[in-house]
Amino acid sequence: MSAGAPTGSTRRSRLSRDAWIGGAIELLAERGVNAVKVEPLARRLGVTKGSFYWHFKDRPALLAAILARWEERQTDLLIRIADHPGASPAERLRMLLEMTVGAFADTEFRNAEIAIRNWSRNDSGAQMAVRAVDARRSVYIENFFIALGFTEAAARTRAGLFQGLLLGEALLVRDETEERRTARVGRSLNLLVGRHRVDR
Secondary structure, eight states: OOTTSOOHHHHHHTOOHHHHHHHHHHHHHHHOGGGOOHHHHHHHHTOOHHHHHHHOSSHHHHHHHHHHHHHHHHHHHHHHHHTOTTOOHHHHHHHHHHHHTSTTOOHHHHHHHHHHHHHHTSOHHHHHHHHHHHHHHHHHHHHHHHHTTOOHHHHHHHHHHHHHHHHHHHHOOOSSOHHHHHHHHHHHHHHHTTOSOOOO
């Protein structure tokens, strides 16, 4: 190794801000927000606390960054689905299911979703983030149902049921493959959009 080459510890000490946030989200999903603390997270990531303070002022700044990433990811997902070329409203709803709780979900945040919602019960910042994400989802979902021909009132009701399906699937623990899970929630979607066939 040349004299100027970085050692392993030097490389680890330069952990990126995104890596800190990602590690914090994993810890949040596994053990809840109270476990997301600087020292345990630094040990988990194999770096010093100094690396943390290079990117964040303090623990609240890290927690705020987690919520900001969650909001950003959820918003980006909705925009990508709404702008998907050639997709029908029913196909967009199916995509939202698959990319939220199905085989194509962002596993980082699918695993952390319930932890974030539990966190929001006792923290105003997390509560604001959850409300913003839920409100944004509801608008998109209602519009998809309206595009399918439902009245605004019916679309709002179905959007609420659809949101409940997303949250319920995040809570359920089943002995099944991702593909079977995607197929099962797809049958629930068929019921919501008014199709008679539910065996797809």
